[in-house]
Amino acid sequence: MKLLSCLVVLIFFIMGFCGVCFAKTMKVMTSIGPVGYLVERVAGDGLEVGVMMPDSANPHTYEPLPSDLVKLSRVDIYFELGVGLDFENVWLPKLKRLNNKMKVVNCGKAVVLQPVSGEHVCGGGEAGCDHDHNHDHGLDPHIWLSINNAIVMVGNIREALVNIVPENRVVFENNAKELVLELEQLKKEIQNKLKQKTNKKFIVFHPSWGYFARDFGLEQIPVEIDGKEPSIKEVRKLIMLARKEGIKTVFVSPQFSKKSAAVIAKEIGGQVVAIDPMAKDYIKNIRKVGEALINN
Secondary structure (H helix, E strand, O other): OHHHHHHHHHHHHHHHHHHHHHHHHOEEEEOOHHHHHHHHHHHOOOOEEEEOOOOOOOOOOOOOOHHHHHHHOOOOEEEEOOOOOHHHHHHHHHHHHHOOOOEEEEOOOOOOOOEOOOOOOOOOOOOOOOOOOOOOOOEOOOHHHOHHHHHHHHHHHHHHHHHHOHHHHHHHHHHHHHHHHHHHHHHHHHHHHHOOOOOOEEEEOOOOOHHHHHHOOOEEEEOOEOOEOOOHHHHHHHHHHHHHHOOOEEEEOOOOOOHHHHHHHHHOOOEEEEOOOOOOOHHHHHHHHHHHHHOO
16 A cells, blocks of 8 residues: 555656646747746746747838748747737738647737727828828737736736646646736836826827826827828927927837937927837836836
């Protein structure tokens, strides 16, 4: 009986060990750095997580390199945003054909999408205006820039990992719980700091921050929309609006042009400040963006 008990203990130990080994040999890929960060935090040291797009890449125009496609051919799980990001719309069907054994997990499941938000200065149907304020600019794919959405995504990641590697359930659940607590604390921290801010509007070149603005009662005013640079007339109206609202900062993303933003900032005696929607260290970056908007 003693020998049998020892054998049973040994078998369970080997099974547990193999579960960890199995997880460690699995290869995971995500589209963008922030999602990669969330997956890494939930998985812990259990998975090898890669990111398809460099932080500096434009997610609307990026095309994978041949070396990326080689990596994809060996991936076991792909965590997609699943919300209409241009890169995924174009490339994910091709990537699935390249590796038909790859499991695809939708991180954006149950996230409620909203239209691309932001007051555009040209107004509806104005003569000489390149944009129609009432025009449907489509749904906003930048879901990860909302802490509330990120919490939903963490739940989706946890659920998928538990289903795929059930041996590591406790690790995944504990890691997800810890990450959610950090995200909720970050949300409270930013909310408390923004309470004293009277001007809720901010100018940003590319309208990436609609979900962030919604979460914290802010309003983004995009310089560019639908991928179009503003006309001279629209730049003038943005300058007038910034002066009227007392806005002294024009926010830009490293992935997009800074030319129009620099012109506006110069005319209002302000500054151009970079806030990066693609930075991988999610918590550090969202905290940095919150501080930048508080000081706007």
